[in-house]
Amino acid sequence: MTATPDDHFFVVDGRRWRRTDPALPEDVAAALRSHLGRGRNAVGEARRSGDEDALAAARHRNGLAKHGLGERGPEWWSRPEADRIADARAALAELDALDGLRRAP
Secondary structure, eight states: OEEOTTSSEEEETTEEEEOOOTTSOHHHHHHHHHHHHHHHHHHHHHHHHTOHHHHHHHHHHHHHHHHHHTSSSSOGGGSOHHHHHHHHHHHHHHHHHHTTOOOOO
């Protein structure tokens, strides 16, 4: 894995991937990564079972987590830090709601 000179991306096997927003508080980033991991596992389970509804739900979870991490959507480096953190917290709240969880603000 190699970072690009601007540190916005990393490269693996010649493919460029957007880095997680470094401004995110670690607790928020860790929770989003946890949701992303669970979503990725759910994608595999849904594919193996052939459950299209579960697959769509898992992909939705992954999309929310990746947007929250700044890995999808608007480029994090071109947006105000406060907006990025607010968006990450909103994505986390939506993901937690999918699980019926509530976090302290």
